[in-house]
Amino acid sequence: TDTVKTADTLKKGTKDDLKKPVGKGSPMEEHGIASFIEDQDINPNKYYALHRTAPKGTIIKVTNIMNKKQIYVKVIGMLPDTGDNNDLIIKISKASAKKLNILDSRFQVILNYYGQ
Numbered sequence: 790t791d792t793v794k795t796a797d798t799l800k801k802g803t804k805d806d807l808k809k810p811v812g813k814g815s816p817m818e819e820h821g822i823a824s825f826i827e828d829q830d831i832n833p834n835k836y837y838a839l840h841r842t843a844p845k846g847t848i849i850k851v852t853n854i855m856n857k858k859q860i861y862v863k864v865i866g867m868l869p870d871t872g873d874n875n876d877l878i879i880k881i882s883k884a885s886a887k888k889l890n891i892l893d894s895r896f897q898v899i900l901n902y903y904g905q
Contacts, residue, residue, distance in 0.1 A: 821878035823851065823898040825886040833883040838862040839869075840879050843902065851881060853889040854897040860888045861903075 826839065838849060847864040862885050868874055879900060881889075889896075 817902060819878055819900045819902075820854075821898065821900070822876055822895050823879045823881060824874075824877050824895050825883050825891065826880050827883075831882070835882055836860055836862045836885045836888070837865045838879050838881045838885070839866050840864045841868045841870075841877075848903040849879070850901040850903065851879065851885065851889065852899040852901070853891065854899060856890055858889045860885050 826833075831837075838851070840847070840849065843849065843864045845864055845866065848861055849864065850859055850861050852859045860881075862881055868877065868880055874880070877895075879898065
C-alpha cells in the first residue's frame with residue numbers, strides 16, 4: 790500500500806485522519822525547495838517522497854507555489870544527507886512532479902504534514 794491517493798480521490802472519512810499532525814511540536818507547514826527522485830529502481834508511477842525528518846508512512850500535502858497545484862505523497866524513506874540534497878526539504882517521485890506540472894529540477898513548495 791505504497792500508493793497515496795490525490796486530494797480528488799480521497800475516500801470519505803480519510804480526510805479527518807489526515808488532519809492529525811506528524812507529532813507534538815512538529816511543523817504543520819513548511820516552505821522550501823523540492824526536487825524529484827531520479828532513481829530507476831523505485832517505481833516512478835507512485836506518489837511518494839523522501840524526507841529528511843518525517844517518519845516513514847507520513848502523509849504530506851505538497852503544493853507547487855508557482856501554480857498552486859497540490860498532491861498528497863507518502864514518505865517511504867529518509868532523504869540522504871548528501872551535497873546535492875543540502876538545500877532540499879523533500880524529494881518527490883516523478884509521477885508526483887508531473888501531477889504538480891513541475892518544469893525544473895528544483896522548485897518551490899509548501900509542505901503540510903499529516904499523520905501516518
